[in-house]
Amino acid sequence: xxxxxxxxxxxxxxxxxxxxxxxxxxxxxxxxxxxxxxxxxxxxxxxxxxxxxxxxxxxxxxxxxxxxxxxxxxxxxxxxxxxxxxxxxxxxxxxxxxxxxxxxxxxxxxxxxxxxxxxxxxxxxxxxxxxxxxxxxx
Numbered sequence: 001x002x003x004x005x006x007x008x009x010x011x012x013x014x015x016x017x018x019x020x021x022x023x024x025x026x027x028x029x030x031x032x033x034x035x036x037x038x039x040x041x042x043x044x045x046x047x048x049x050x051x052x053x054x055x056x057x058x059x060x061x062x063x064x065x066x067x068x069x070x071x072x073x074x075x076x077x078x079x080x081x082x083x084x085x086x087x088x089x090x091x092x093x094x095x096x097x098x099x100x101x102x103x104x105x106x107x108x109x110x111x112x113x114x115x116x117x118x119x120x121x122x123x124x125x126x127x128x129x130x131x132x133x134x135x136x137x138x
Contacts (some may be wrong), residue, residue, distance in 0.1 A: 033103075047106055056100075059095055
């Protein structure tokens with residue numbers, strides 16, 4: 001998955017960016033994705049993201065339903081809903097349907113552990129999810 005803004009990659013690694021919206025539904029839940037710093041560039045070597053949730057969204061002029069929630073805009077990279085929607089419109093002016101992806105970052109070492117020992121990997125994944133829930137995160 002391409003993340004062209006360098007600060008987004010750092011936010012992914014620190015866990016402050018855990019959502020992204022795309023005009024395509026090409027990524028599926030439980031899919032492990034490389035993090036590419038640009039189109040045609042190789043994925044970063046130190047980790048990948050795991051898609052843990054996908055939601056379809058539709059464009060609307062309705063003020064109530066036409067913008068993402070404040071918390072989700074923050075999880076997209078520290079935006080306000082208005083700033084995020086403005087940026088998204090600039091990137092994808094013709095969009096009518098988009099997909100919101102919730103993801104979790106895992107280091108290369110964690111991924112190797114999951115592949116080597118699925119029980120340990122399962123425990124690692126669910127301990128992270130429970131930590132997020134206790135913090136009140138999505």
